[in-house]
Amino acid sequence: MSKQNLTKLFLDLGTFVALLIASAPHFTGDAIHEWLSLALGGAIIVHLLLNWNWIVQITARLFAKVAKGQRFNYILNWGLFASGIMIMLSGLMISKTVVPFFGISLPENMSWKQLHELSTNITMILMGLHVATHWSWITNMLKRMLVPRAAAPVISAPVLSMHRKDA
Amino acid sequence: MKTIFKVLVILVVAILVGGLFYGAVTASSSGTDQTAMSERPHSEGGFERHEGGESGGIQFPADAVKNLLIITVIATLYVNISRWIKKAGPVSTKNPVISS
Numbered sequence: 001m002s003k004q005n006l007t008k009l010f011l012d013l014g015t016f017v018a019l020l021i022a023s024a025p026h027f028t029g030d031a032i033h034e035w036l037s038l039a040l041g042g043a044i045i046v047h048l049l050l051n052w053n054w055i056v057q058i059t060a061r062l063f064a065k066v067a068k069g070q071r072f073n074y075i076l077n078w079g080l081f082a083s084g085i086m087i088m089l090s091g092l093m094i095s096k097t098v099v100p101f102f103g104i105s106l107p108e109n110m111s112w113k114q115l116h117e118l119s120t121n122i123t124m125i126l127m128g129l130h131v132a133t134h135w136s137w138i139t140n141m142l143k144r145m146l147v148p149r150a151a152a153p154v155i156s157a158p159v160l161s162m163h164r165k166d167a
Numbered sequence: 168m169k170t171i172f173k174v175l176v177i178l179v180v181a182i183l184v185g186g187l188f189y190g191a192v193t194a195s196s197s198g199t200d201q202t203a204m205s206e207r208p209h210s211e212g213g214f215e216r217h218e219g220g221e222s223g224g225i226q227f228p229a230d231a232v233k234n235l236l237i238i239t240v241i242a243t244l245y246v247n248i249s250r251w252i253k254k255a256g257p258v259s260t261k262n263p264v265i266s267s
Binding site for chain 1: 170173174177178180182184185186189192195196227228229230231234235237238239240241242243244245246249
């Protein structure tokens, strides 16, 4: 297993756990919820940087002949990105810790609160699909990490496969 | 240098998407009454305050469990359905069976 794949795996697992913790403000309190969510933004930027080559490749040949699964994955990732932005934006608009920390006061608008909850639910659904489309990669990586010698063979890419070239 | 450029691209795209959302939301709710956060008393109405981790002791992380459940159900459904589709395979139309 390459070092980059290991970095990706640990970053993704950490981000996933942090997302779950950040999604429970009643449990963590406002301060942890907001600062952890902001840190998640940074983790997502690193996640995008690590998968930059894939993003560029698929963007370049989106309208050319690309496997259906890859196109679906690409659109799904855009949806996840947009819903993530929506969570961040609406979260900042109703922030009680991060925004006041910088001495800014924003007008109160109840629609931001509703949008924050709606975008969180949408993100969770899209996250489920995101995890599912990469499930074979995740299990392969974990198998290789836990049982290095008896690594599962990488299956050649069928039509619905989400295997990545860099996996 | 390359990495800084990539980060800038991501941030610009994020700002564009966020700007679109912001414009859409403010345009749709421009007629509603807005008050500054600092002018609003925290205890009355409006947004509830989440004090769980700060003063309310350890609470059950119900939201996290709910979200984990949503992700698990969606992922399980997707993985199983795609496996089932793969097993079923595409319907061949090249050599249709001619019934006698």
